[in-house]
Amino acid sequence: MNADVHALTGAYVLDAVSDAERAEFERHLRECEACAQEVRELRETATRLGRAAAVVPPPELRAAVLERVGQVRQDPPQAAVVPLRRRNTAWATRVTGAAAAVLLVVASVLGVLLVQARGSVDDAEARAAAIATILSADDARISNQGDEEGGQMTVLSSRSVDRALLLADNLPAPPAGHDYQAWTIDDQAAHPAGLLPEGGDAVLEVDDLGGARMVGITIEPDGGSAEPSTAPIMEFDLA
Amino acid sequence: MGDRVRRPRDAGREAQEPEPDGAELLQRVARGDEAAFVELYDLLIGPLFGVIRRVVRDPAQSEEVAQEVMVELWRSAARYSPERGSAMTWAMTVAHRRAVDRVRSAQAAADREENVGRRQLSRPFDEVSEQVATRLEQEQVRRCLGTLTELQRESVVLAYYGGRSYREVGELLDTPLGTIKTRLRDGLIRLRDCLGVAS
Numbered sequence: 001m002n003a004d005v006h007a008l009t010g011a012y013v014l015d016a017v018s019d020a021e022r023a024e025f026e027r028h029l030r031e032c033e034a035c036a037q038e039v040r041e042l043r044e045t046a047t048r049l050g051r052a053a054a055v056v057p058p059p060e061l062r063a064a065v066l067e068r069v070g071q072v073r074q075d076p077p078q079a080a081v082v083p084l085r086r087r088n089t090a091w092a093t094r095v096t097g098a099a100a101a102v103l104l105v106v107a108s109v110l111g112v113l114l115v116q117a118r119g120s121v122d123d124a125e126a127r128a129a130a131i132a133t134i135l136s137a138d139d140a141r142i143s144n145q146g147d148e149e150g151g152q153m154t155v156l157s158s159r160s161v162d163r164a165l166l167l168a169d170n171l172p173a174p175p176a177g178h179d180y181q182a183w184t185i186d187d188q189a190a191h192p193a194g195l196l197p198e199g200g201d202a203v204l205e206v207d208d209l210g211g212a213r214m215v216g217i218t219i220e221p222d223g224g225s226a227e228p229s230t231a232p233i234m235e236f237d238l239a
Numbered sequence: 240m241g242d243r244v245r246r247p248r249d250a251g252r253e254a255q256e257p258e259p260d261g262a263e264l265l266q267r268v269a270r271g272d273e274a275a276f277v278e279l280y281d282l283l284i285g286p287l288f289g290v291i292r293r294v295v296r297d298p299a300q301s302e303e304v305a306q307e308v309m310v311e312l313w314r315s316a317a318r319y320s321p322e323r324g325s326a327m328t329w330a331m332t333v334a335h336r337r338a339v340d341r342v343r344s345a346q347a348a349a350d351r352e353e354n355v356g357r358r359q360l361s362r363p364f365d366e367v368s369e370q371v372a373t374r375l376e377q378e379q380v381r382r383c384l385g386t387l388t389e390l391q392r393e394s395v396v397l398a399y400y401g402g403r404s405y406r407e408v409g410e411l412l413d414t415p416l417g418t419i420k421t422r423l424r425d426g427l428i429r430l431r432d433c434l435g436v437a438s
Contacts, residue, residue: 010424014398045431052380053289
């Protein structure tokens, strides 16, 4: 095993690494059972440090959490989304030839996900059609970003179709009183491109890409903002 | 949440009662059992909030993060598998990570100056008044932290309770990064052995 990477187990367990280092270490973990075992033990150890710091939480927190939980849909069991899961990765690719065929399979998987997500076959069929339209374009592009807990966002886009589809999968809920807002970003400014519907597996269609270089996602107060008030949490090149 | 919700357990007696099994609760929560979630909340919130409060420090932001974490546990309960560790550890991992993300993204520079970081070193537990950790738990951790070298202890405390990256730890302690990495690992391993953690 790579001694230098292996030395990161402590820093990794303590969340003291950068995002890039975390991604690299997690790749390493998948191939190193000894490291995975050490991580499990050191996590239990860190938990003991945590338990020793336990305090009485503010009483109103409980009611606030229970109220929100009543409104949040739960994720399906993991197996249902495994085919799409990339951990802590960011990737993008031009869609050409054989790759397009592969992506049609991806699209059908997304269709399945969408049925689960929305409980409506009609919706899912409309989405699948939109996905197919974008993927069949010569300049189709697919980008993906994800976090460690498995939340991710996939963006399908095509300039010639002038449309992008933002597909969230297991995305964590935004902070209370906030929404995820999408933006098309060109050289001059960021233009509002809609709010991501609530729920971790939401879909947002963005028409009229204009001269946008990228699509960005920010966290905005409920209802969205006229211009971004925070730095983007995700950016996707439309190249 | 309807009348299935059980009454909150008496917080004062909680420490003496046998803890409900977190893994079993999580499996019930994964099936949408809201009553199980209430029990899980009561089981986890003290330690989770303690850690979040230590890392985030600002009380209002700590509450926001704690809320996000509990909702995340509800949402992703189906992803928990007991083979990967206890429910408490799974939850604590999510909580610590979220708390660290919050302070890093906020870059709340003003209150995260060097002197604040240094102050954390001397008093890992005394900062917040209403402790619920049992004295035994605290004593064990305090004693085991005492078995670490000074550099190991300072590194682990700054990283875990202070939410610092190992780069920040290196700067705060004026120590090369490679040394900090190994001290964090060696320190945790020594704590693991002292606390008798087995997986």
